[in-house]
Structure formats: C-alpha cells, structure tokens
Amino acid sequence: MEVLKIATAGSVDDGKSTLIGRLLYDTNSLTDDKIDAIRNNSEKKGYDYLDFSLATDGLIAEREQGITIDVAHIYFSTAKKSYIIADTPGHLEYTRNMVTGASTSQAAIILIDARKGVIEQTYRHFFINNLLRIKDVIVAVNKMDLVGYDQSVFEDIKRNFQALNNSSSYAEQSVTYVPVSALNGDNVVERSTHMPWYEGSSLLEHLEGLQSVDVQEKAEFRFSVQTVIRPKKDEYHDFRGFAGKIKGGDLTVGDEVTVLPSFTTSKVESIYFYDQSFESATSGTSVTLTLEDEINVARGDMLVKTNELPMVQKEVTATVCWMDKKQLVPGTRYIVQHNTNQVLSKISEIGEVFATDFSGHTKSSGTLGLNEIGEVKIKLSKPIFVDSYESNKSNGAFILIDERTNTTAGVGFVK
Amino acid sequence: METFLDNVAATAQKISSPLQVNALENEAIYIFREVVAQFERPVLLFSGGKDSITLVRLAQKAFWPAKIPFPLMHIDTGHNFPETLEFRDQLVQELGVELIIRKVQDSIDEGKVVEETGKYASRNSLQTTTLLDAIEEFRFDACIGGARRDEEKARAKERIFSVRDDFGQWDEKNQRPELFDMLNGKIEHGQNVRVFPISNWTELDVWSYIQQEGIEIPSIYFAHQRDTFIRDGLIWSAQDDVVFRADNEKVQERTVRFRTIGDMSCTAAVESQADSIDKVVAEIRDSRISERGARIDDKRSEAAMEKRKQQGYF
Numbered sequence: 014m015e016v017l018k019i020a021t022a023g024s025v026d027d028g029k030s031t032l033i034g035r036l037l038y039d040t041n042s043l044t045d046d047k048i049d050a051i052r053n054n055s056e057k058k059g060y061d062y063l064d065f066s067l068a069t070d071g072l073i074a075e076r077e078q079g080i081t082i083d084v085a086h087i088y089f090s091t092a093k094k095s096y097i098i099a100d101t102p103g104h105l106e107y108t109r110n111m112v113t114g115a116s117t118s119q120a121a122i123i124l125i126d127a128r129k130g131v132i133e134q135t136y137r138h139f140f141i142n143n144l145l146r147i148k149d150v151i152v153a154v155n156k157m158d159l160v161g162y163d164q165s166v167f168e169d170i171k172r173n174f175q176a177l178n179n180s181s182s183y184a185e186q187s188v189t190y191v192p193v194s195a196l197n198g199d200n201v202v203e204r205s206t207h208m209p210w211y212e213g214s215s216l217l218e219h220l221e222g223l224q225s226v227d228v229q230e231k232a233e234f235r236f237s238v239q240t241v242i243r244p245k246k247d248e249y250h251d252f253r254g255f256a257g258k259i260k261g262g263d264l265t266v267g268d269e270v271t272v273l274p275s276f277t278t279s280k281v282e283s284i285y286f287y288d289q290s291f292e293s294a295t296s297g298t299s300v301t302l303t304l305e306d307e308i309n310v311a312r313g314d315m316l317v318k319t320n321e322l323p324m325v326q327k328e329v330t331a332t333v334c335w336m337d338k339k340q341l342v343p344g345t346r347y348i349v350q351h352n353t354n355q356v357l358s359k360i361s362e363i364g365e366v367f368a369t370d371f372s373g374h375t376k377s378s379g380t381l382g383l384n385e386i387g388e389v390k391i392k393l394s395k396p397i398f399v400d401s402y403e404s405n406k407s408n409g410a411f412i413l414i415d416e417r418t419n420t421t422a423g424v425g426f427v428k
Numbered sequence: 429m430e431t432f433l434d435n436v437a438a439t440a441q442k443i444s445s446p447l448q449v450n451a452l453e454n455e456a457i458y459i460f461r462e463v464v465a466q467f468e469r470p471v472l473l474f475s476g477g478k479d480s481i482t483l484v485r486l487a488q489k490a491f492w493p494a495k496i497p498f499p500l501m502h503i504d505t506g507h508n509f510p511e512t513l514e515f516r517d518q519l520v521q522e523l524g525v526e527l528i529i530r531k532v533q534d535s536i537d538e539g540k541v542v543e544e545t546g547k548y549a550s551r552n553s554l555q556t557t558t559l560l561d562a563i564e565e566f567r568f569d570a571c572i573g574g575a576r577r578d579e580e581k582a583r584a585k586e587r588i589f590s591v592r593d594d595f596g597q598w599d600e601k602n603q604r605p606e607l608f609d610m611l612n613g614k615i616e617h618g619q620n621v622r623v624f625p626i627s628n629w630t631e632l633d634v635w636s637y638i639q640q641e642g643i644e645i646p647s648i649y650f651a652h653q654r655d656t657f658i659r660d661g662l663i664w665s666a667q668d669d670v671v672f673r674a675d676n677e678k679v680q681e682r683t684v685r686f687r688t689i690g691d692m693s694c695t696a697a698v699e700s701q702a703d704s705i706d707k708v709v710a711e712i713r714d715s716r717i718s719e720r721g722a723r724i725d726d727k728r729s730e731a732a733m734e735k736r737k738q739q740g741y742f
Binding site: 112244 | 494715
C-alpha cells in the first residue's frame, strides 16, 4: 500500500496534538482501550472534553508539562493509504526536530491558531518546508470555533500567508488552506457544517487525493553502495553483489554505469531482489547488483549511469542547519556523511546566516549556532558525488558528525 | 561468457515484470545493510515472536545469496511458551545461523537479580540484566530488535539507531537527530546501538507481510484450546509452575490465540477462532483493542515502557 509521510508543525498550544488525535479518532484508528485511557486521563485532569493530545505525547515529561519534546511518529491508515505523521514540536529551540521530521516527509501540515494568525513560528515552519522542498503544504487554520467560524478571519490569515508564499522561491510547491476545528472535528475528516462558506476539501480528503507523483521529484539514477555481498558458498563462489538502495531514476539490465570515484565503467549484468532477478528496478528499491566486469567497488562508492554524472566535489557549498549546542566555527573538523560515504572535512568558511522570517535579512557572524541556518563552505579530504538538493533530494543532502562526541551535529543541503 | 552467472540463474528465479516497491520492506533491508557495514559485532535479538521472525526474513533478503552475517540471541526467561522454543530451534537449524542463549535463571542463581513474588510476579523486567551482561560478554556493538513505534507511546520516540551508554541506558531527551535515511552509527567503546529496522511498521503491516510472504510462525498465534483463567479482565494461561494463580481463579478451557508473545507470565491470550493467517489478518484489521492491550507488563503504569527502556530494556 502507498505510504505517505507527513510532517506536522505548530506552536505551543496551536492544538497540533489535538488535531492528530482527531485525525486518529475520526478515521477509527484509535482502539477502544486507547480511547478509554484518554477518557480516564481527561476526566482525571478535570476536562469536559476528550483531550486527544494524550494519544500522542509519549514521554513522562511531555505529559507532565503538556508539551511535545521530541519527534513522535504516529501511524494510521485508510482504505487508500498508510500515513506516517512525524509530529514535531513547535518550540523555538526545537528547530532541529522540525528539520528532522521534514527530512523524511513528502507533505507537511502547518498549523495556525485562528486567534493569533501568522506569527514568527509560522514563518519558521514555512521556511523549513521550503528549504527541505516539501512539495505539498497544507495550512490548517485551527480553532475556528473560537472565532465564531468567521470567514473573514480565515481569509485574512490566508492573505497573510500568501504574502509569504510569494516571497518563497520554490515555485513548484503547492499550498492549500483549510479552516478547521480540531477540537470539534470540523474539516478534519468530515466537512464542517459550521463553515458553509468553505468549498474546499477536508484535511484528510486532501491527503487522500495526493498522488505520489505530486509529492516526488523526478531525478537521475544514483546508487550508493552499502556493502559488498560475497557469499562463501560453492554455488556462488564468484558472486560479488553490490548492495544498496536506488535513489532517483531507474535501472535496467545492460545499462552502462560508471563507478565513482574510480570512473571505471561496466554494464549491469543482473538486478537481484532476494532470490529473484529482475529486468529493471526503480527508485526506492533495496537491490543487489552485479556488473559484467570485475572491477573494484567498495562501500561508499557510487554507481551512476555513464551519461548522467553527478558533481564530483572536493569542496562543497551548502545551506547548513546546525543542530548542536557547540556552535560551528571555521577551521574545525567534522565527518561528512553523504549517503553511505563518510569523509573527513574541515569547515573553511561560514557565510551568511539567514533570517527565517522571509525578510531576506542575513547576518554574518562567522559562526553558526544551534538552530541557525546559514551558508557554509566545507573542504573535503576525498571527493563526494553529489547533486544540488534542488535536482535530487536524496543525493543533495549530507550530515555532519562531530568526531569528538559522535553526535549528528548538522545537516547540509548542497547548492 | 560462460561464468558463475549460469549457476546463479539456475537458483535465482527470473522475473520479467518490474520490481514492485514496498517502501517498508525496502527501508528495513537498507537498515540491515547499514548495520553490517557500520558495526563489527551485530546480533539479532530473537524472541520467537512474530516481529523478530519478520526481522529474520528481512535479514535473509538483505544479504542473499550470503547467509545472515550475524548470530541470533535469545534471552530465555525460563517462562517462555514451549511452542516458541520449539519453533526457534527449528528456524535456526534451517537457516544455519548461530544461536546464542542466555538465561535469566542464571542471573537469578548468580544473585544478580531477585525473582519477583506475588500475584503479578514476572521475569519480564529481569531480562534487562541478563541482556546487558550478554552484550558485555560478547562485546556486541549493535543489537537488532523488532520494536515498532506504533506499539507504545515511548517507542514512538525511538530512533532507528538508538545509542545506549555503558549501562545500557536510553537518554530519551538527548537523542541524535536522524535525517533522511542517513544513519550515524558512530559510538564510543563500551556503548552499543539498538537498531530497529521495522520501526515504521504497524502491527497490521507485520501480519500482512507474514501472510504475503508465507512466513511460518509459532502455532500459538493461531486459535487453539488452552487451560486459562480470568484476572483483571484478561485471559491468563493456567500454567501453575510459572504463572501465579489464586485458588478462587478458576481454570477453564477456552479457544484462544496470542496476538503478541512475551512470557507466559506477562502475555494474555485473546478469545479467537482465527486458525489461519488469513483469518488472523482479518481479525487484526477489525480489532478494536490495541496489540499491547494484552500485555500485562504495560499495565503496571502509564509510563511502564519508558521506565524499562531507560534501564536498558528493549
């Protein structure tokens, strides 16, 4: 079944958890024992409604403080699709979680409180969705019940948001506006009877209608080798299979491929998935390839089609989102992990740090702090084989690993 | 060119239709391959339950035609269903992989843990000590498990590569971000990573996969006759040597099956007539009760799982 991953973002108290709870409840995805637990907890807290946020906030601290700290993954399905929601917290200090959630998502829901309208957080959420090139964005204007289901409130917010959208440089992005009340279920799964002036579809109807071609970008064939399979069995004595996941494009037996960084060429002899061999395979499949010639291929190498070479770079310029408490400064060393390829690197220059409010303002402090997004030049000890993030998402991003702490300290998007 | 390829073709089935994309399966295979490439001593934690059986099939797919390149390890509580153990031994024999067994009973005999007593006594949380000792004994740096994010609220926050410190502890508020599908397996000596290849699968995804792949599972997942008794609205196995039962808790034979398998002392049965995989899938699809609704270990408190995870549990 088709799987659609959605990132949700909103500020504290926008009712994001309630919206997700409502989606689960109205799609019949909450089982009776979970509903009972929610009812008990809601009563214990003295609420006179079902607090659906209790369905999603998983950690003790989250329930105690009534906030979401970490990305949570929530699953539900309809007859048409399986949905995975990456629920990301909206606090200022948690930009890194938002980027993380968005990195695996094909669509995003941005939540706005109808009483507050477009606020600084909204800018940031939309900025991140643009940076990560999320193709389908749904702006859910929530708490319409608290503004009397007033059309003019919705239209005002829509106008303000459209002004943001006009200043975004991502033309292929589609933005849809839906007025909702998560608490009462208006326009979440069922269309609202309170807002006859709204003629669009409900939130779920919109998601159901998304085709995978709507949310995925076309890209060229990239195959980063994970491991070499050499069975120590008599019947497969000389078998050397290159295991990896196809990212972008497709591959057919007989295609001429170039192995990077050696630039040796060969032809695809066979494409295996488990114990079956296929004539062709497409993006997203974890296959094992054999080549016609015996050439040297190791983990981290990349197979591409000979007539579709990526950039081979020893210095890379990227937009970096910084996720570590220790700020990024020029001259320091990090490990760049690009797909399965890890190379040592040195930060050569930190350029402009972007304001995430679409003002176009930048500052240059020469460093990049936690949750800041800026332009960084990185020198690499060995070349990486990249595309711009714009032309191939999965081959245009890398992570930066701190050698001293081993933590994932940042993510870069190749220009 | 008359080469080895002719041999391969003889065993590999040739398919002319294009390869279908099953996103979850492909993601899991990708994760398995990252584990083998990034770690020196991985191990697959095998409980004999449906999730770890599914993991084994995915590992077979990830490395074919090579054998699964790591051992399986079972932490035996001594309270396992005999059907599960039988199944485990048969599977291991068929695969030709190494099976390591470490017993909670040994940890008890060595005085490292103390057996719980009373009505709800279970060895479920004692497993943690045995597991951590085994990780140290074999110097495993990656332990692959079948936990899924949809199972439980604390698990919904879990990473695919989840770093544990020297004490096996999970620091849930300080987890590494996981971006795109790039997995960072860098750890310090003494640390280990718990790996969850089927993080994004739901219970129904697992069952549908077992159905579609024709994977064999232990017989107790299907409807059978069993001596049982009722406590707290749950159906317990009447297995007096393992499960405490009060005199007034009357034994009755019922037609039941297990939806999730842990120990006899912490897994409740459900009444069911589903005696085939098709019927089980249909039953799960229509179920109004969550999977862990039958896990007695989760009923201890709202945050039971989170607390156990912090201590090094799966």
